[in-house]
Amino acid sequence: MCLPALTASSAYRALEAHAAEASKWHMRELFEADDGRCARFSAEAAGLLLDYSKNRIGDATLGLLMALARDRQLEARRDAMFAGEKINNTEHRAVLHTALRLPRGRSLIVDGQDVVKEVHAVLERMAAFTERVRSGAWRGHGGAAITDIVNIGIGGSDLGPEMVCRALRPFVHPRLSMHFVSNVDGHDMDAVLARLDPATTLFIVASKTFTTRETMLNAGTARSWFLRHGPESALAQHFVAVSTNADAVAAFGIDTANMFPFWDWVGGRYSVWSAIGLPVALAVGFDRFSEFLAGAHAMDEHFRGAPLERNLPVLLGMLGVWYRNFLACPSISIAPYHQDLSQFAVYLQQLDMESNGKRVTRGGEPAGVQTGPIVWGDVGTNGQHAYFQLLHQGTDVTPVDFIAALKPAHGLEGHHLVLLANCFAQAEAFMKGKTADEVRAELQAQKLGSNEIEALVPHRTFPGNRPSNMIVFDALTPATLGALIALYEHKVFVQGTIWDINSFDQWGVELGKVLARNIEAELGGEAKPGMHDCSTNALIARARAAGVR
Numbered sequence: 001m002c003l004p005a006l007t008a009s010s011a012y013r014a015l016e017a018h019a020a021e022a023s024k025w026h027m028r029e030l031f032e033a034d035d036g037r038c039a040r041f042s043a044e045a046a047g048l049l050l051d052y053s054k055n056r057i058g059d060a061t062l063g064l065l066m067a068l069a070r071d072r073q074l075e076a077r078r079d080a081m082f083a084g085e086k087i088n089n090t091e092h093r094a095v096l097h098t099a100l101r102l103p104r105g106r107s108l109i110v111d112g113q114d115v116v117k118e119v120h121a122v123l124e125r126m127a128a129f130t131e132r133v134r135s136g137a138w139r140g141h142g143g144a145a146i147t148d149i150v151n152i153g154i155g156g157s158d159l160g161p162e163m164v165c166r167a168l169r170p171f172v173h174p175r176l177s178m179h180f181v182s183n184v185d186g187h188d189m190d191a192v193l194a195r196l197d198p199a200t201t202l203f204i205v206a207s208k209t210f211t212t213r214e215t216m217l218n219a220g221t222a223r224s225w226f227l228r229h230g231p232e233s234a235l236a237q238h239f240v241a242v243s244t245n246a247d248a249v250a251a252f253g254i255d256t257a258n259m260f261p262f263w264d265w266v267g268g269r270y271s272v273w274s275a276i277g278l279p280v281a282l283a284v285g286f287d288r289f290s291e292f293l294a295g296a297h298a299m300d301e302h303f304r305g306a307p308l309e310r311n312l313p314v315l316l317g318m319l320g321v322w323y324r325n326f327l328a329c330p331s332i333s334i335a336p337y338h339q340d341l342s343q344f345a346v347y348l349q350q351l352d353m354e355s356n357g358k359r360v361t362r363g364g365e366p367a368g369v370q371t372g373p374i375v376w377g378d379v380g381t382n383g384q385h386a387y388f389q390l391l392h393q394g395t396d397v398t399p400v401d402f403i404a405a406l407k408p409a410h411g412l413e414g415h416h417l418v419l420l421a422n423c424f425a426q427a428e429a430f431m432k433g434k435t436a437d438e439v440r441a442e443l444q445a446q447k448l449g450s451n452e453i454e455a456l457v458p459h460r461t462f463p464g465n466r467p468s469n470m471i472v473f474d475a476l477t478p479a480t481l482g483a484l485i486a487l488y489e490h491k492v493f494v495q496g497t498i499w500d501i502n503s504f505d506q507w508g509v510e511l512g513k514v515l516a517r518n519i520e521a522e523l524g525g526e527a528k529p530g531m532h533d534c535s536t537n538a539l540i541a542r543a544r545a546a547g548v549r
C-alpha cells in the first residue's frame with residue numbers, strides 16, 4: 001500500500017538533475033524569449049484562472065513534475081479518496097469532505113450507508129433552521145428575533161466558518177451579527193459577551209469531538225452567563241450544537257433535537273462544508289450556502305476529470321513540490337488582494353500545516369524529504385508595507401500566491417484599480433527584479449555622484465526571479481469562494497500523495513494537550529506540582545504565587 005521512497009524514484013532523480021539546470025535560469029529571460037509563456041502556463045476551472053507563468057519552470061519542468069505525479073499514483077490515490085476508501089490509515093477512516101458537496105440524487109455507499117442521503121438530510125434540517133432564524137420566526141426567550149450569533153469552537157470548528165463569514169460579508173443578513181469565540185483565553189469570551197443581549201443571542205457550540213477543552217470551557221461560560229439573565233427553560237432557544245458526538249452534546253445539556261450532526265469521515269479542517277458551516281448558512285442564507293457547496297463541487301469535478309497538465313490543484317501542488325524539494329524553499333506566502341479574505345491565510349495554515357506537517361510516511365518510515373511548507377501571509381496591500389521587503393530582497397526565496405477578484409463588491413471610486421495595480425505590480429517586480437545597471441541608470445539620471453551610486457547599487461538592486469502564482473476570478477461570490485477553498489484542499493492532497501504521508505491525521509497536537517491537563521491540575525492545586533524540568537516547575541510556582549485560578 002505504501003509507495004517506495006520518493007528519492008529512489010527515477011522521476012525524482014530526473015527532477016534533481018533538472019533543478020541543477022533550472023536554478024541557472026532567470027524568469028526575466030524566460031519571458032523575453034517566449035511570448036506564449038503566459039498563455040501556455042495558464043489554466044482555468046470553476047471560475048478561477050490560475051496564471052502560473054511567473055514560476056521558475058519550463059515545459060520540461062512541468063513534464064517531469066507530471067511524471068513524478070504519475071509515478072506516485074496520484075490519479076489512483078485521488079480516485080480512492082473520492083470513492084470513500086479508508087485512506088486515513090492511522091485512524092482507519094474514509095476522507096469524504098467531497099461527499100459533503102455532492103448534489104442531491106447522487107449516491108456514494110460507504111460501510112453500507114449512502115452518505116449522500118445522510119448529508120442531504122442534515123442539509124435539509126440546516127435549511128429549515130436557518131430560514132426560521134433569518135425570518136425571525138425563531139425567537140429568543142423574550143419573544144424578539146435573534147440578532148447575534150456566537151459560534152463557540154476552535155481549529156476546524158472555528159477557522160472555516162469565521163473565514164467564510166468574513167469573506168461573504170456583503171451577503172450577510174443585515175439583522176445578524178456574527179461572532180466567533182475560539183480561544184480558551186477568557187479575554188476572547190469576555191470581549192464578545194460584553195456586546196451581547198442574552199435575549200437575542202444564539203450560541204452554536206461547534207466541536208467534532210465535543211471534548212475539546214477550550215470549547216467546553218467556553219460553552220460552559222456562555223451557558224452560565226445566559227442563565228444569569230434568562231430562565232433554564234429557554235436554553236433550547238439559545239443553544240444549538242454541531243458535533244459527531246450526540247452523547248456528549250446531551251450530557252452538556254443541549255437537546256439533541258437542536259444538534260446538527262456530521263461524521264467521522266469529515267476531518268475538522270475540511271468540515272466547513274458540513275453542519276460546521278451552520279454559521280455561514282445562517283449569515284448568508286441557505287441558498288448562498290448551497291452555491292458555496294456547488295462551487296467546491298465544480299472544483300472537485302475538475303480535479304477528478306481534468307488531465308493532470310491542465311488540472312489546477314495538481315499544478316499548484318506540483319509547483320509547491322518543485323519549490324519545497326528541489327529549490328529548497330521553506331515557506332509559502334498567501335497574498336489575497338481582497339480585504340474580505342483577511343482570514344484566508346490563517347485558515348490555510350490549519351488546512352496545509354496540520355495536514356502535511358508530518359515527518360513520517362503512511363508506513364511510518366522517515367519521509368526522507370522536506371514535507372509541508374510553512375504557510376503565512378496577509379491581505380494586500382497591507383503586506384507590502386510590512387514584510388514584502390523580505391520577499392523582494394531577503395535571503396530566502398518565498399513563493400507567493402496572489403489572489404484577486406476583478407470586480408469589487410463596493411462602489412467606492414478608484415480603490416479597486418489601485419488595489420489591482422499593486423497586486424499585478426508586485427508579481428511583476430518579484431519576477432523581473434531590478435538589475436544593477438538599471439539602478440545605476442536611474443541614479444545617474446538623478447545626478448548622484450559615482451561613489452554614492454556605487455555605494456547604493458547593492459542596496460537598491462532586486463534579484464527578481466522570485467516565483468508567484470496569480471489566482472484571479474470575477475468576483476468573490478459564494479461559488480468562487482467554494483472553488484477557491486476546494487482548490488487548496490486538493491493541492492494539499494496532491495502534495496501529501498507525492499510525499500506519501502497521511503494528510504488526514506494530526507497526532508502532533510496531542511502531546512501539548514496531555515501536558516496541559518497535568519499542569520492545569522497543578523496550577524489549580526488539585527495535584528501536587530509534578531516532576532517537570534526546572535523551567536516548567538519555576539513557571540508553575542510563579543503563576544501560583546500570582547494567584548492564578
Ligand SMILES: O=P(O)(O)OC[C@H]1O[C@H](O)[C@H](O)[C@@H](O)[C@@H]1O
Binds near residue numbers: 206210269
Ligand atoms: O472540533 P473539535 O473536536 O473541537 O476539534 C477542534 C480542533 O482541535 C484539534 O486539536 C485538532 O488539532 C483540530 O484538527 C480540530 O479542528
